[in-house]
Amino acid sequence: MSARRLPLDRSTLCGFLAILLWSTTIALARSLSEQLGPLTSGATVYLVGGVLCLLHLRRSIQPLIALRRLPRLYLIGCGALFVLYMFALFEAIGLAADRSQVLEVGMVNYLWPSLTILFSLLLLGKKGSWLLIPGSLLALLGVFLVLTQETAISWTSFAHNVAGNPLAYGLALTAALSWGLYSNLTRRWAGSDDTDGGSSSSGGVAFFMLATGAVLLLLRLFSAEISVWNPRAIAEVLFLGLATSLAYVCWDVAMRRGDIVLVGAASYFTPFLSTLTSCLYLQIATGPGLWLGCFAIIVGSLLSWRSVTDARESPTPENRRPYD
Numbered sequence: 001m002s003a004r005r006l007p008l009d010r011s012t013l014c015g016f017l018a019i020l021l022w023s024t025t026i027a028l029a030r031s032l033s034e035q036l037g038p039l040t041s042g043a044t045v046y047l048v049g050g051v052l053c054l055l056h057l058r059r060s061i062q063p064l065i066a067l068r069r070l071p072r073l074y075l076i077g078c079g080a081l082f083v084l085y086m087f088a089l090f091e092a093i094g095l096a097a098d099r100s101q102v103l104e105v106g107m108v109n110y111l112w113p114s115l116t117i118l119f120s121l122l123l124l125g126k127k128g129s130w131l132l133i134p135g136s137l138l139a140l141l142g143v144f145l146v147l148t149q150e151t152a153i154s155w156t157s158f159a160h161n162v163a164g165n166p167l168a169y170g171l172a173l174t175a176a177l178s179w180g181l182y183s184n185l186t187r188r189w190a191g192s193d194d195t196d197g198g199s200s201s202s203g204g205v206a207f208f209m210l211a212t213g214a215v216l217l218l219l220r221l222f223s224a225e226i227s228v229w230n231p232r233a234i235a236e237v238l239f240l241g242l243a244t245s246l247a248y249v250c251w252d253v254a255m256r257r258g259d260i261v262l263v264g265a266a267s268y269f270t271p272f273l274s275t276l277t278s279c280l281y282l283q284i285a286t287g288p289g290l291w292l293g294c295f296a297i298i299v300g301s302l303l304s305w306r307s308v309t310d311a312r313e314s315p316t317p318e319n320r321r322p323y324d
Contacts, residue, residue: 002245015263021247023273026106027281028240035233037225038094039216041085047213048241053206056249074189081182082208085214090216092171099282102288104274106174107146110218110271113301115180117136117308123184130193138300140146151305162198184302205248268301 020044032041055318067075089109096102147155147169163168164234191202254263279286 006074009076009258011253011258012263013258014250016260016266018247018254019267019270020273021243021264022251023277025240025248026093026245026274027278028236029090029280030102030278032101032233032240033090035092035230036227037220037223038090039220039223039225040227041237042090042218043213043220045213045240045244046086046209046216046238047168048237049244050206050208050210050213052211052242052245053248054120056245057206067204067207071189074186074204075207077189077212078182078186078204079208081178081185082205083212085182086180086212087176087216087219088171088175092168095168095171096309097165097168099278099284100286102282103278103284103286104146104161105168105172106274106278107271107274107290107293107297108143108169109175110274110297110301111139111143111173112179112183113268114297115176116183117301117304119180120308123181123188127309128304129307129309131303134308135300135303137306138296138303139251140300142293142296142298142300145289145296147293148289164213201239205294209244222322234310255293264305265302268298268305271297 029038029041032045035041036044067290092105093102096105104211115126117132117138121128145160147161182270254260275286275290275294278284
């Protein structure tokens with residue numbers, strides 16, 4: 001009897017690499033926001049990332065051909081949600097009062113996996129088991145623990161914390177909601193494209209990234225944002241732009257040829273990896289409340305994922321993105 005082969009082939013490892021790359025987003029976005037402002041940092045990162053994605057796309061299909069193959073409803077509707085997500089996330093990170101609050105904002109954003117599952121019941125007609133209830137409650141409990149970590153755990157402390165910076169937390173929640181909608185509407189509106197191995201749908205992300213960079217750059221022109229360019233800021237922009245584009249390429253490979261179930265399950269540990277990276281890179285000291293909340297969000301997301309009948313269906317690179 002031969003031993004069972006572990007599914008850790010190159011394609012599956014590409015999925016793990018994508019998760020690691022996306023886990024750097026919160027930390028680097030905050031560092032860049034402190035130097036350049038959220039609009040400038042977001043615009044430059046996604047313009048760099050979009051250009052790199054287009055260059056990779058040219059190896060398999062002409063970008064304009066890929067764009068013409070995509071449904072108009074997908075391009076307009078999902079494109080708008082993509083831009084909204086990136087704008088809300090970068091603004092939320094930039095508006096956080098301090099680096100510790102950045103972690104809290106990030107945890108609110110990481111409600112998107114559970115929201116994606118909830119929206120799939122309404123938008124995609126999927127069916128959920130009883131596990132969806134404890135999964136959703138655990139995710140909400142995780143956010144509650146995160147937002148009350150430095151005070152007594154109560155509704156009063158929760159409300160007081162949110163009232164201290166409602167715009168940042170509101171934008172983080174907007175990001176989670178918009179990505180949950182984007183994830184489901186991508187599957188509903190983009191359709192399947194088997195003629196080129198999925199290159200057309202992957203090309204949608206490249207154009208969405210460029211559109212995000214263009215919109216943020218336009219908003220930057222009408223803002224009073226002050227940017228201080230230095231070697232560190234340039235290096236972080238280049239790294240995050242490269243990491244974002246490379247992560248999409250790696251995720252695309254993993255979704256087509258890797259172990260989807262294993263990579264999909266691993267993606268739900270992104271909140272932990274992102275928090276750990278942020279603590280190390282931004283030198284943030286955290287209390288047990290944040291880690292307990294992070295653990296609750298991870299477990300809640302995994303339970304929600306397991307509760308849905310078709311949760312193991314092969315996802316596209318766009319709608320199962322585990323970063324930010």
